[in-house]
Amino acid sequence: MSADLLELSAAAAARELAAGEIAAHELLGVYRARAVAEELNCFTWVGDGEAPAPPPGSPLGGVPLAVKDLFCTEGVPSQSGSRILEGYRPPYTATVVERLRAAGAPLLAKTNQDEFAMGSSNENSAFGPVLNPWDRTRVPGGSSGGSAAAVAAGLAPWALGTDTGGSIRQPAALCGIVGMKPTYGAVSRYGMIAFASSLDQAGPLTRDVTDAALMLRHMIGRDKRDATSLSFPHEIALPSAESLAGVRLGVPAELSGEGIEDGVLDSFMAALRRAEELGAEIEQVSLPHAPHALSAYYVIAPAEASSNLARFDGVRYGLRIDDPAHPNDLLGMYTRTRHDGFGAEVKRRIMLGTYALSSGYYDAYYGRAQRVRTKIVEDFRSVFERVDFVVTPTSPSVAFPLGSRTGDPLAMYLSDFCTVPMSLAGIPAISIPCGLSEGLPVGLQLAGPAFSENKLLDAAHAIERKLAFDPTPARMAGGAGGPDARDGGSAGAGA
């Protein structure tokens, strides 16, 4: 019975919960038991004790949700993968987590991540790396690596992540699942521990496109506590398209050639042929400034981060390092606390951002990067006059071995090559698994104009059906693995 529960997609589980075929506490119990026994280091906290019953008549009816560590959750550790926030239990809950709870998705666990969402491999977490369920010697991608690995391994029905330059899409690609970054402003950022505020956006990591639509439906909308949030112009529909007749897909030369692994390109091209069989028209397009997006991103994001992370100073919450020899040294307390509390990559980005904003360098770096951003926005605007969506590989490579890029920050940053242009333009983009290369998943990215989520989900749904990607190898690899262990589900079950 419990093995069957684990097979249900979130949308299927919601249907069975609504029909009374399964019970919410039973489903939560099965997942909790699996989560506490997992071996991939996906989770930084797993709920126990009595779980509140889902609100009566709620549309999701009790489908448990794994939530990236950086979302504030009242009374529950919310540490953004950082030692400087170790043990921090916020006094309030992020709007998006609250909305999903109210829709009937209770908190299952908090997921591991790169510290302050800075990273593409999950190796920058203060709580250790996450292992990729397809191959435990490889990274799951990042920064939402715990969320992606948990969903891929069947340790959670679905998970919430955040994407600043690819942090949902790239780990989704490397773990063989679906990940979506919505239009900037579609989802409230209130209660998300900030990285780069003009780019950060929450989104779903799910087993399939339908689940992504279902989660997004309950996330969107204006929030008076986030002045940059917007009223979404329509409801998110569950996707139903099976054909791509009349859909024009643009392949940007700049993001589908140089720098992309051969195996990834092969899988991407094969997926495009299947899309053609579904009726799509495919044409080559140009995003002339896309090759400069990574440079602009690695100025803008660290600049915003250096400002956002100034709040971690040992005064109001989190770590403080006092020096008994200098009890009155306030400045020293700040600098020591930040030295001990931040990891190497976070320090690097704070330094990079502070440098780019400093007197004498501001115009050359930050000012120019913002102008490049304008050109990237214009590139997309012009391409979307000709095609409905831009399609690219999500990641230039498949999951890479743990430790292989940690000594080379630039090599790590290049992991975001195909995903940062959409982030800078604030447009929605989704990654779906499109095949295997060397036995590891490859992601296909589709991006559309702002607020085109429904059309984007429909197109992704049609391609997903046609490709029929098999997620089984990862699903079996979460630890507490085989069917016997899966049946131990009732331990820790809430009421």
Add this chain to the structure above:
Amino acid sequence: MIDRDEVLHVARLARLQLSEDEIEPMARELSVVLDHVAKIGELDLDGVAPTTHVAEVTGRLRADEPCESLPREVVLAQAPDVSGDGFLVPSPQA
């Protein structure tokens, strides 16, 4: 290239102490990244307006009215050190 003195200057601006063994690697790694991003210097961006924000929303203001905030004791419970009803920090004047 960014040298040791610049690293220490930027670290001071960022209120970040660096250990002696962090300084040289930081200089080297920042130089590599800055060399790469400097390529945007080759683009002709004359007359291009900067984008600070992609959402086309400006000047959305709320009414300036008092509203409920978190209880003081709940917020102070998270603090590393408190004094009475405030945060306690090392005092240069003490």
